[in-house]
Amino acid sequence: MSAAEISDYDFRALRDAIRERFGIDYDDSKQYLLQSRLQARLIKRSVPDFGAYCRFLSSHRDREDEWNELASLLTNNETYFFRERAQLDILVGPVLDESLRARGHLRVWSAACSTGEEPYTLAMMLLESHRVARGQISVLASDLSPRALERGGAGFYRELSFRVCPPEIVQRYFRPSESGFALSDEVKRLVTFSRLNLLDSPGVAAVGPVDAIFCRNLLIYFDKPTQKRVVENLARALRPGGYLFLGHAESIVRLTDLYEPIVTAQAIYYRVKPR
Ligand SMILES: C[S@@+](CC[C@H](N)C(=O)[O-])C[C@H]1O[C@@H](n2cnc3c(N)ncnc32)[C@H](O)[C@@H]1O
CATH class of the missing domain: 3.40.50.150 (Vaccinia Virus protein VP39)
Structure with a gap:
């Protein structure tokens, strides 16, 4: 399967859903970052494009499992002992x-x-x-x-x-x-x-x-x-x-x-x- 591209429309839908659920803000400059972070998930869930992936996240019976995957995938976990x-x-x-x-x-x-x-x-x-x-x-x-x-x-x-x-x-x-x-x-x-x-x-x-x-x-x-x-x-x-x-x-x-x-x-x- 070749790498899917995210349309402006699907980017906005995904960004809004992510912000609503996790608070994390993917602003317009992060469209391609989001695309590359999620590409492997489309393959994993066997969906052909980002529109279908949005539908998976809103209505598939395994949607909560997928959101849990995203909670790990979309967070920046940078940290270290004795910080600040x-x-x-x-x-x-x-x-x-x-x-x-x-x-x-x-x-x-x-x-x-x-x-x-x-x-x-x-x-x-x-x-x-x-x-x-x-x-x-x-x-x-x-x-x-x-x-x-x-x-x-x-x-x-x-x-x-x-x-x-x-x-x-x-x-x-x-x-x-x-x-x-x-x-x-x-x-x-x-x-x-x-x-x-x-x-x-x-x-x-x-x-x-x-x-x-x-x-x-x-x-x-x-x-x-x-x-x-x-x-x-x-x-x-x-x-x-x-x-x-x-x-x-x-x-x-x-x-x-x-x-x-x-x-x-x-x-x-x-x-x-x-x-
Ligand atoms: C950069 S780390 C900070 C770790 C540590 N507090 C430090 O300062 O070293 C940010 C953490 O916030 C978590 N995070 C992001 N959104 C969150 C949310 N809505 N609720 C709880 N934790 C969240 C991420 O998973 C990530 O582990």
Whole structure:
């Protein structure tokens, strides 16, 4: 079968359906990117062109399975251990202090956790702080992509994930194997993975109440209305006064008034206002 081309009409239909379901925004400049990412799916599903593929996604009995494939295929899962360290230090510093003082435990949620490097970093840093017993912390981790979550659960990582990871951490919590590093059960046990689409308002609210949410390097893939919808969903999962951490290229200052920004010399993060 020769490679199918996507028409402008089918591109717009697919783009709108993807945005509605996942929030991910394929703007006009990404028409050919989408075409090349989906070409193999047409072959897999034995459909002759993109129009037929759109119909498959809207009405075929296996459409939900196909959407799950797309959740893995269309997401960018770039991540690594100890990414944007300054924010991590704030969690293990003032946020942990406040939570221990007020409630005696910390519940933190990595809400777009990709392959697990972010929640495992949080767990390792909490262990390294020597200030909390195992029963005082829970690290929740969720993502849209089934394939990324599977890799997170496996806890096996290659060199690239350790690009800024302190060597003593690798030594303490990982076991070298032939082609990478396997994470110790001690850390794996602290993190609970689940699948969640952050557009799903009841699903997001049901995760709460948590003390802090890391939702970093996700909003950049969404248009403004979707960004607003997601951060407002997340506000409902935070306990009153809880904290939201975004990626350093992401800001919600003019997007919603549910949060107040906290600006330090090292990082910016947000506190949800009392409701
Ligand atoms: C670039 S990764 C960020 C990983 C990590 N937070 C970090 O900063 O290193 C973005 C993640 O967002 C996930 N994602 C995309 N759309 C999503 C949605 N609607 N709900 C939940 N996760 C989503 C992707 O699957 C991907 O794993």
